[in-house]
Amino acid sequence: MKNTIILVILFAFSACQKLSYYEIIVENITEHDIVIEAFHEKEKQEEIILKAFESYTNSQYIDIEGGPDFSLFQAYLIDSVNIIFDSEKIIIQSCGEPELSACWDVQRNILAYGEGESYEYTEFGHKKYRYTYLITEEDYNNALPIEN
Numbered sequence: 001m002k003n004t005i006i007l008v009i010l011f012a013f014s015a016c017q018k019l020s021y022y023e024i025i026v027e028n029i030t031e032h033d034i035v036i037e038a039f040h041e042k043e044k045q046e047e048i049i050l051k052a053f054e055s056y057t058n059s060q061y062i063d064i065e066g067g068p069d070f071s072l073f074q075a076y077l078i079d080s081v082n083i084i085f086d087s088e089k090i091i092i093q094s095c096g097e098p099e100l101s102a103c104w105d106v107q108r109n110i111l112a113y114g115e116g117e118s119y120e121y122t123e124f125g126h127k128k129y130r131y132t133y134l135i136t137e138e139d140y141n142n143a144l145p146i147e148n
Contacts, residue, residue, distance in 0.1 A: 019061045020127040024072045024113065027055040028135050030085070036110070037082040038073045045075035050135075072110065072133075081110055083135065089143035108139075 028034050028050040036048040048056050058072055071078070080094035093109045110133050112118040119131040 018063050020063075020129065021059065021061055021125075023057055023059045023128075023130040024119075025055055025057045025130065025132045026050065026072060026110065026135065027132060028053060030135060030137050030140050032085040032140055034135060035082075035084040035087075037084065038075060038078040039080045039082075040075065040077045041079065045078060046073045048073075072113070078111065083110070083139070083143070084146070085140050085143055088146060089140060090146050091139060091143045 026036065026048065031052050033052060034050045036050070037044055038046040038048075050056055056072075058074070060071075080092065083091040083093065093111060095109065095111050109118050113131055119133050122130040122132070124130055
C-alpha cells in the first residue's frame with residue numbers, strides 16, 4: 001500500500017512537470033580545426049572551438065509552456081556566425097534577425113534550429129530532444145578563402 005501511494009505521488013508529480021530537455025550538438029566531421037564565431041548586431045558574443053572530429057554540446061532544460069527557447073550558444077539573440085576552417089577558409093551564415101525569430105528559409109544554416117535541412121532531429125526519451133548539426137568536408141570545400 002505504501003509503495004502504491006509513492007508511485008501515485010511520483011506519477012502525479014511527473015505529469016505536472018513541464019520541462020523538456022534539449023541537446024544541441026555541432027559535430028566537426030572534417031579533418032580541419034574550426035572556430036565558430038557568434039555575433040549579435042556585428043558584435044562578437046561567443047566563440048566555439050572544435051578540433052578535427054570533435055563535437056560541442058549545449059544542453060538545456062526548457063519550460064515547454066513557453067515554447068522551444070533553446071540555443072546552441074550561451075549568448076542569446078545571435079544573428080550571424082562565421083565558421084572558420086584552419087584560419088584559412090570561412091562560411092558566413094546569417095538570418096538577418098536573431099536566431100530565435102526566423103531562419104527557417106535558409107538551407108544548411110547553423111542558426112536554423114529545429115527539424116529540417118540544417119539539423120538532424122532525434123527524440124531520445126520522454127521530453128528529451130536532440131538536434132545535431134554536422135560540419136562536413138563539403139562545407140569546407142564550399143567555404144571561401146579568408147582575405148588578409
